[in-house]
Amino acid sequence: xxxxxxxxxxxxxxxxxxxxxxxxxxxxxxxxxxxxxxxxxxxxxxxxxxxxxxxxxxxxxxxxxxxxxxxxxxxxxxxxxxxxxxxxxxxxxxxxxxxxxxxxxxxxxxxxxxx
Amino acid sequence: xxxxxxxxxxxxxxxxxxxxxxxxxxxxxxxxxxxxxxxxxxxxxxxxxxxxxxxxxxxxxxxxxxxxxxxxxxxxxxxxxxxxxxxxxxxxxxxxxxxxxxxxxxxxxxxx
Numbered sequence: 127x128x129x130x131x132x133x134x135x136x137x138x139x140x141x142x143x144x145x146x147x148x149x150x151x152x153x154x155x156x157x158x159x160x161x162x163x164x165x166x167x168x169x170x171x172x173x174x175x176x177x178x179x180x181x182x183x184x185x186x187x188x189x190x191x192x193x194x195x196x197x198x199x200x201x202x203x204x205x206x207x208x209x210x211x212x213x214x215x216x217x218x219x220x221x222x223x224x225x226x227x228x229x230x231x232x233x234x235x236x237x238x239x240x241x
Numbered sequence: 242x243x244x245x246x247x248x249x250x251x252x253x254x255x256x257x258x259x260x261x262x263x264x265x266x267x268x269x270x271x272x273x274x275x276x277x278x279x280x281x282x283x284x285x286x287x288x289x290x291x292x293x294x295x296x297x298x299x300x301x302x303x304x305x306x307x308x309x310x311x312x313x314x315x316x317x318x319x320x321x322x323x324x325x326x327x328x329x330x331x332x333x334x335x336x337x338x339x340x341x342x343x344x345x346x347x348x349x350x351x352x353x
Contacts, residue, residue, distance in 0.1 A: 159341065161343070168328070168343045168344065169285065169328075184342070229275075229290070230285075
């Protein structure tokens with residue numbers, strides 16, 4: 127079965143550079159979530175989208191922005207990168223139609239390293 | 242959203258039953274309880290979800306008392322491959338509660 131696809135899997139950037147992470151949800155999933163997980167930490171909710179509209183915002187820095195496109199894939203754009211942005215970034219998807227399952231499907235993550 | 246409290250870590254021997262309890266004193270009427278498992282450098286994986294009483298699937302059971310202020314994830318006969326971090330999440334079903342927040346998970350270490 128198709129899963130959530132994230133790209134790139136690994137990314138190395140210098141301080142003050144920009145980075146873009148992509149997330150392709152499971153087909154027919156209309157909701158996307160982004161999480162950031164630092165080394166040894168728990169996943170932190172960043173932002174979510176439903177039907178291409180921002181649904182909710184968590185602890186996402188102003189330097190970060192995200193959007194969901196017409197094909198439901200999502201991109202997380204990060205600018206003026208800082209060392210503290212080094213983390214695993216997870217994307218998860220869900221279908222509003224299947225509310226009864228309540229399951230979020232996570233991708234394998236994109237590991238960002240800022241030097 | 243209801244805040245959750247779990248033990249930081251637990252240790253078990255292979256073949257034993259493991260019970261991880263999560264406290265969520267201010268759970269709302271519409272909230273469900275969902276447990277996820279996470280291996281290092283991998284995305285969390287759904288284990289089980291429940292609203293009240295008991296839910297069982299092929300990998301775990303979830304016990305929820307009548308007041309719903311806590312829940313217990315039960316893993317029968319754990320193996321080494323069950324070594325992971327387990328998260329309890331409380332909120333409206335995924336999709337309607339956009340800000341699904343992970344608390345501090347429980348690190349389960351299974352040994353021979």
